[in-house]
Amino acid sequence: MPSQPAKQDARSKLLDAALTVIRTKGYAATTVDELCAAAGVTKGAFFHHFKSKEALGVAAADYWSEMTNGLFAEAPYHDHADPLDRVLGYVAFRKELLQGGVPDFTCLVGTMVQETYETTPAIRDACDRSISSHAATLEADIEAAIRNRGLTPDWTAKSLALHTQAVLQGAFILAKAKGGAEVAAESVDHLTRYLKLLFTQKMA
Amino acid sequence: MPSQPAKQDARSKLLDAALTVIRTKGYAATTVDELCAAAGVTKGAFFHHFKSKEALGVAAADYWSEMTNGLFAEAPYHDHADPLDRVLGYVAFRKELLQGGVPDFTCLVGTMVQETYETTPAIRDACDRSISSHAATLEADIEAAIRNRGLTPDWTAKSLALHTQAVLQGAFILAKAKGGAEVAAESVDHLTRYLKLLFTQKMA
DNA sequence: CAAAACATACCAACCAGTTGGTATGTTGTC
DNA sequence: GACAACATACCAACTGGTTGGTATGTTTTG
Numbered sequence: 354m355p356s357q358p359a360k361q362d363a364r365s366k367l368l369d370a371a372l373t374v375i376r377t378k379g380y381a382a383t384t385v386d387e388l389c390a391a392a393g394v395t396k397g398a399f400f401h402h403f404k405s406k407e408a409l410g411v412a413a414a415d416y417w418s419e420m421t422n423g424l425f426a427e428a429p430y431h432d433h434a435d436p437l438d439r440v441l442g443y444v445a446f447r448k449e450l451l452q453g454g455v456p457d458f459t460c461l462v463g464t465m466v467q468e469t470y471e472t473t474p475a476i477r478d479a480c481d482r483s484i485s486s487h488a489a490t491l492e493a494d495i496e497a498a499i500r501n502r503g504l505t506p507d508w509t510a511k512s513l514a515l516h517t518q519a520v521l522q523g524a525f526i527l528a529k530a531k532g533g534a535e536v537a538a539e540s541v542d543h544l545t546r547y548l549k550l551l552f553t554q555k556m557a
Numbered sequence: 558m559p560s561q562p563a564k565q566d567a568r569s570k571l572l573d574a575a576l577t578v579i580r581t582k583g584y585a586a587t588t589v590d591e592l593c594a595a596a597g598v599t600k601g602a603f604f605h606h607f608k609s610k611e612a613l614g615v616a617a618a619d620y621w622s623e624m625t626n627g628l629f630a631e632a633p634y635h636d637h638a639d640p641l642d643r644v645l646g647y648v649a650f651r652k653e654l655l656q657g658g659v660p661d662f663t664c665l666v667g668t669m670v671q672e673t674y675e676t677t678p679a680i681r682d683a684c685d686r687s688i689s690s691h692a693a694t695l696e697a698d699i700e701a702a703i704r705n706r707g708l709t710p711d712w713t714a715k716s717l718a719l720h721t722q723a724v725l726q727g728a729f730i731l732a733k734a735k736g737g738a739e740v741a742a743e744s745v746d747h748l749t750r751y752l753k754l755l756f757t758q759k760m761a
Numbered sequence: 762c763a764a765a766a767c768a769t770a771c772c773a774a775c776c777a778g779t780t781g782g783t784a785t786g787t788t789g790t791c
Numbered sequence: 792g793a794c795a796a797c798a799t800a801c802c803a804a805c806t807g808g809t810t811g812g813t814a815t816g817t818t819t820t821g
Contacts, residue, residue, distance in 0.1 A: 377676075378676055379583070379672035381583055381672070382585040382672060456675060462734075464672075466730060466733050468586060468672060470736070471582065508746070508750070512743040515740055515743065516743070520723060522727035522731070523722070523724055523728070526670060526671060527688070529681070530681065530689075532674070543720040546712070546751075547750075
């Protein structure tokens with residue numbers, strides 16, 4: 354009966370707070386005190402669960418992976434019989450997620466890796482794991498779509514899967530610069546158009 | 558006779574230092590003291606030329622625009638007679654720029670806007686100006702290529718120009734996550750492929 | 762009751778920004 | 792063209808608030 358938000362322990366509350374605060378202000382500008390205030394816990398609780406701010410960053414990236422894994426695993430686009438439809442369905446699903454404020458639909462690990470890639474290897478690696486493992490879930494469908502269409506492309510399923518992530522991450526940056534989702538949605542439309550062209554082209 | 562680097566004043570040295578330091582560590586993690594040390598000037602000089610760290614951020618974004626404007630204005634891809642070749646030449650040029658360490662080829666304003674979009678409007682706007690004005694330089698060639706090929710697309714030249722920037726910005730994020738330019742280059746290859754398909758398609 | 766889960770109080774280092782000052786032009790005036 | 796009046800460029804030392812982290816409690820739970 355009792356819902357989650359009330360019964361959460363300090364660790365979960367801190368991780369949830371980290372997702373929203375870091376996505377809004379970035380990792381470096383987010384202070385431990387701020388995280389504690391947003392989570393409604395004290396600093397003692399913070400350092401009981403995380404040995405440092407950096408450790409929280411790594412845990413937040415892992416937590417982000419868990420959350421998104423669940424979200425995408427349950428998304429309806431997997432139901433399509435045609436693997437290309439699953440890939441296109443994935444991208445359409447990503448477009449549907451572009452709702453609410455910019456901090457709500459942008460990517461935690463994309464934000465964090467920008468700030469930490471040179472200075473904090475542990476966080477960079479956690480962000481890389483998150484992005485790369487998510488891209489890998491697309492790779493199988495792309496591979497199946499290639500076989501299904503009998504293509505022999507000069508690109509790999511892996512590089513295309515990563516390209517979809519590049520487009521999305523770049524779309525988030527434009528959304529942040531312009532203060533809205535519209536520009537991101539248009540970039541996702543271009544990605545969809547590319548995928549359709551790739552798999553339906555009548556090449557010379 | 559005397560070369561530039563020795564004769565620079567404190568302001569220019571600080572702006573040059575800002576480009577490298579902020580691209581490496583991010584805006585929030587970069588301290589004023591660090592900037593001064595990298596520029597070889599004192600804090601007094603810093604606050605003489607910039608009224609705050611935020612003001613330096615804005616100035617750095619404007620300085621970045623100047624630098625990149627010059628670089629792209631003089632690039633050889635403008636010489637192509639065919640507008641589509643100019644667009645493809647631009648993307649090829651961007652791929653050529655993916656040399657050296659990750660902090661050397663990534664984008665200052667893409668990095669800064671991620672951290673400041675919600676908290677520091679002045680910097681966000683400066684970054685937006687930089688990205689959008691750069692994209693606008695592409696728009697004319699795209700428009701000309703559309704007319705040249707007699708296309709009536711369901712997308713706009715502006716959205717495609719912004720999409721190229723999204724791909725590049727996203728490619729930088731992947732490069733940061735993976736610690737190298739290779740993944741970015743592959744994404745740029747996908748962008749080139751998309752452009753060629755868009756303009757040479759035999760649609761059903 | 763023992764250990765895990767939290768809270769309170771505190772600290773040393775750090776940070777953006779200030780202060781008061783010097784050195785070197787530039788400008789106006791007779 | 793000499794000299795006062797002012798402006799610009801820069802510097803070293805300092806400050807007050809903030810930050811990540813710690814030391815030491817108290818409370819809850821199995």
